[in-house]
Amino acid sequence: MFGPRKSIERLSQRESGHALAKTLSWPHLIALGVGAIVGTGIYTLTGVGAERAGPAVILAFAIAGAVCACAALAYAEMATLIPAAGSAYTFSYAAMGETIAWIVGWSLILEYSLACSTVAVGWSGYLVGWMQSAGLDLPQMLLVGPHGGGLINLPAVLVALAVMGMLIAGTRESATLNIVLVIIKLVALSIFVAMALPAFQSGNLEPFMPYGFASTEIEGQKRGVMAAAAIVFFAFYGFDAVATSAEEAKNPGRDLTIGIVGSMVVCTLIYMAVAVAAIGALPFQQLANSPEPLALVLRQLDQPVAAHLIALAAVVALPSVILVMMYGQSRVFFVMARDGLLPRALAKVSPRTGSPTRITLMTGISIAIVAGIFRLDEIAELANAGTLIAFMSVGACLMILRRRSPELPRLFRCPAPMLVGTLTILGCAYLLFSLPGSTLVRFGAWNVIGLLAYFLYGRLRSEARREAAAA
Numbered sequence: 001m002f003g004p005r006k007s008i009e010r011l012s013q014r015e016s017g018h019a020l021a022k023t024l025s026w027p028h029l030i031a032l033g034v035g036a037i038v039g040t041g042i043y044t045l046t047g048v049g050a051e052r053a054g055p056a057v058i059l060a061f062a063i064a065g066a067v068c069a070c071a072a073l074a075y076a077e078m079a080t081l082i083p084a085a086g087s088a089y090t091f092s093y094a095a096m097g098e099t100i101a102w103i104v105g106w107s108l109i110l111e112y113s114l115a116c117s118t119v120a121v122g123w124s125g126y127l128v129g130w131m132q133s134a135g136l137d138l139p140q141m142l143l144v145g146p147h148g149g150g151l152i153n154l155p156a157v158l159v160a161l162a163v164m165g166m167l168i169a170g171t172r173e174s175a176t177l178n179i180v181l182v183i184i185k186l187v188a189l190s191i192f193v194a195m196a197l198p199a200f201q202s203g204n205l206e207p208f209m210p211y212g213f214a215s216t217e218i219e220g221q222k223r224g225v226m227a228a229a230a231i232v233f234f235a236f237y238g239f240d241a242v243a244t245s246a247e248e249a250k251n252p253g254r255d256l257t258i259g260i261v262g263s264m265v266v267c268t269l270i271y272m273a274v275a276v277a278a279i280g281a282l283p284f285q286q287l288a289n290s291p292e293p294l295a296l297v298l299r300q301l302d303q304p305v306a307a308h309l310i311a312l313a314a315v316v317a318l319p320s321v322i323l324v325m326m327y328g329q330s331r332v333f334f335v336m337a338r339d340g341l342l343p344r345a346l347a348k349v350s351p352r353t354g355s356p357t358r359i360t361l362m363t364g365i366s367i368a369i370v371a372g373i374f375r376l377d378e379i380a381e382l383a384n385a386g387t388l389i390a391f392m393s394v395g396a397c398l399m400i401l402r403r404r405s406p407e408l409p410r411l412f413r414c415p416a417p418m419l420v421g422t423l424t425i426l427g428c429a430y431l432l433f434s435l436p437g438s439t440l441v442r443f444g445a446w447n448v449i450g451l452l453a454y455f456l457y458g459r460l461r462s463e464a465r466r467e468a469a470a471a
Helices: 026-037 046-083 088-095 098-133 153-169 171-197 225-237 239-244 252-279 293-300 304-317 320-336 357-373 378-405 415-434 437-461 463-470
Strands: 215-216 219-224
Touching: 026 098, 026 171, 026 320, 046 219, 046 225, 046 252, 046 293, 046 357, 046 415, 046 463, 088 098, 088 320, 088 378, 098 293, 098 304, 098 357, 098 378, 098 437, 153 357, 171 293, 171 320, 215 357, 219 320, 225 357, 225 378, 225 415, 252 293, 293 304, 304 378, 304 415, 320 357, 378 415, 378 437
Parallel strands: none
Antiparallel strands: 215 219
C-alpha cells in the first residue's frame, strides 16, 4: 500500500563510490548531539518562549525535553538496529514503505534546512549585539531581511556559507572542530548560570503561568505553555543528527547509544538550569523576543564584561549547530539520492574526504538564501513541524519492527517499547497542533510539493521499485 520496503540487510549494502567513510567515534557523536542541541534554542529562543508562556517557559522546556526523551529512546534502538545514514527516512523505508519514507525524508529536509537557517539568524543577532556593544555599527539594511525593512541578513548568509566550506573539507575534521566549539558553549553557559542564579528573585516567577497551559489564540498569536513548548522544542532535537551519522560511526552499537542518550541527558540538565537562572534574574516581559536574552540578563545585572563574553561565546560557538544540522541534511539528501528518489548524481562522495561534496554545496547555498531573507521565529516553527513528523515516524517504526521482527538483534533495546512509541507519537502530535495555524498551512503546502515531486520523479526512478520489478 505504501510502496516497497527495504530489508535491513539491503540497507547495509553499499555501492563503490556511494559509501560514506567510517570516521566517527562516540566522543564525536556526543559532541555532534550536544553541538546541535545546545545552541539557538537556549541562546535565543528563551526570549521567544518567555513571550509566549511567561515564567512557565521553564515548564515548556521540561515538556519538550520529556517528549524528546521518548523519541531519543526510540531513535537509539532504531539507529543501532539499522546503522545506515538517513535516520528517520531510512527507518521508515524499512518499516513502513517508500511513500511514507519519502514524506519523512521530505520533512527532514525541511527540518534541517530551516534549523540551519534559524541558527544562522540567531547567530547574526548575537554578532550584531556584540559588535554594537564594542562600538561598531553596520548598515541596518544588511542586518535584516525584507520583513524588517532591510535588504538581506548578510551575517547569516556568510556564516552558512563558511560552515558549508568546513563540511566540504571533511567530516572528521568538522566533527573535531565541533568538539572545541561545544566546550566553549558549555563553559559560557556555566558562567551564565553562576552569575545569574545569585540574582534569582521568586517574584519574577509570578504569575507563573499568565497565559494558561494549553496553546490558545491571544491577540492574534498562540500563547500558553504548550505554545512555548512547540517552539522551544527546536532546542532539543539535535540527537537526530547523531542517528543520521550511523553509517559513519566506527562502532555503531556502542557509539550511537552513548551519543543519542548521552547528549539528551546532558542538554536537558543544562537547559533547565539556564532557564531557571534567566527567568529568575529578570522579569519575563524584558526577555520577551530579545535576540540575545542571555547577554541581556547579564547587562541588566550590571555585568557588561560577562555579557560581552557570553555574546562572544555565542558568536564563536553557535556555528557548531549550523555545522551539525547542515551535516544532517546533506546525509538525508545523500541517502535519498542513493535510493534514486532524487538525482543519483548527487550521491557521489569525494574520493579525498569521503563526504558528499555536491549535496553539501547545494545544501549550504539554499540554507544561506533562507537565512538571509526570513524571520527567526517563523523559520523555527516550520522546522519544528518537519521534526515532529520525523519523530512520530520513528516511534511508529519502533513498535512496528518489534511486532514484525522481534528476533532481530538489537544492540540497544528500548524499555517498554509500545509505551515509549505511543507517548512519542501522542506527545509530538500535541506539539504539532500547538503550532500556529499559518505554520501548519505552510507545512501542508510543503508536503503537497513533496508528493508531486515524488510521483512525478522519485517513484519512477526508485531503485527499490526497479529491484522489486526485476525480481
